[in-house]
Amino acid sequence: MNKGLLLVLSGPSGVGKGTVCSVLRKKLPELVYSVSATTRAPRQGEVNGVNYFFKSREQFEDMIARDALLEHAEYVGNYYGTPREFVERTIAEGKDIILEIEVQGALKVKEKFPEGVFIFLLPPSLDELKQRITGRGTESQDIINHRMSVAVEEMNLIQHYDYAVVNDEIDLTCKRIESIIIAEHCRKDRFLEELSHLNAATIEKA
Numbered sequence: 001m002n003k004g005l006l007l008v009l010s011g012p013s014g015v016g017k018g019t020v021c022s023v024l025r026k027k028l029p030e031l032v033y034s035v036s037a038t039t040r041a042p043r044q045g046e047v048n049g050v051n052y053f054f055k056s057r058e059q060f061e062d063m064i065a066r067d068a069l070l071e072h073a074e075y076v077g078n079y080y081g082t083p084r085e086f087v088e089r090t091i092a093e094g095k096d097i098i099l100e101i102e103v104q105g106a107l108k109v110k111e112k113f114p115e116g117v118f119i120f121l122l123p124p125s126l127d128e129l130k131q132r133i134t135g136r137g138t139e140s141q142d143i144i145n146h147r148m149s150v151a152v153e154e155m156n157l158i159q160h161y162d163y164a165v166v167n168d169e170i171d172l173t174c175k176r177i178e179s180i181i182i183a184e185h186c187r188k189d190r191f192l193e194e195l196s197h198l199n200a201a202t203i204e205k206a
């Protein structure tokens with residue numbers, strides 16, 4: 001059985017990663033979502049275990065010490081990390097999983113899983129990005145400014161990704177990501193091991 005795809009979706013705060021994932025969840029019910037751990041405070045409506053596993057700094061540091069995280073990073077004053085076992089088990093079961101994580105973490109995942117599929121979500125413009133993050137109304141002005149400066153640094157690391165998708169129109173963005181998933185399932189290297197067992201004898205039997 002082929003392993004599942006490990007998909008990594010990154011992009012600056014406010015670009016629309018969460019929105020894209022919630023649309024993909026409805027369109028692709030078989031795609032599994034990795035729920036991250038974080039020390040950030042829950043936003044209104046966020047549910048522990050659904051949006052994030054909300055942890056204290058001590059609990060998070062304990063997870064790091066136990067090697068329970070595939071990667072972790074500090075982002076604008078808080079820790080974020082991907083629980084390791086769930087990801088490894090899901091892809092071993094042949095299911096595709098998507099991680100929505102920032103760039104430092106994505107690069108660490110790439111070291112461990114170079115075969116992962118790395119997708120960077122871009123805003124149509126920096127002005128539009130600022131409007132989206134401000135319009136969401138979840139962060140103070142200071143945090144928005146900090147996230148905007150991190151956004152520019154993150155966009156400079158796009159060369160490490162396999163795909164760049166502009167999130168202009170949400171349905172179109174999701175179609176582009178679905179197309180990437182379909183194409184990745186057709187990569188020849190996913191079939192090489194299975195096909196290497198084929199030889200003249202098996203063809204005669206067929």
Ligand SMILES: Nc1nc2c(ncn2[C@@H]2O[C@H](COP(=O)(O)OP(=O)(O)O)[C@@H](O)[C@H]2O)c(=O)[nH]1
Nearest residue numbers: 013014036072073075080081082100101102105
């Ligand atoms: N490295 C890493 N980044 C994460 C993880 N989970 C979420 N993030 C990223 O942390 C950043 C901040 O997330 P959040 O506070 O939820 O803000 P939002 O993505 O702008 O809604 C975003 O870029 C997320 O993609 C994780 O497990 N690891």
Ligand SMILES: Nc1ncnc2c1ncn2[C@@H]1O[C@H](COP(=O)(O)OP(=O)(O)O)[C@@H](O)[C@H]1O
Nearest residue numbers: 013014015016017018019132136167168169170
């Ligand atoms: N394609 C889009 N066009 C217009 N607004 C969008 C689009 N995608 C997301 N948004 C809006 O931008 C804001 C930030 O989106 P969100 O998904 O929370 O971003 P992220 O998870 O990347 O921080 C939200 O108010 C969301 O409704």
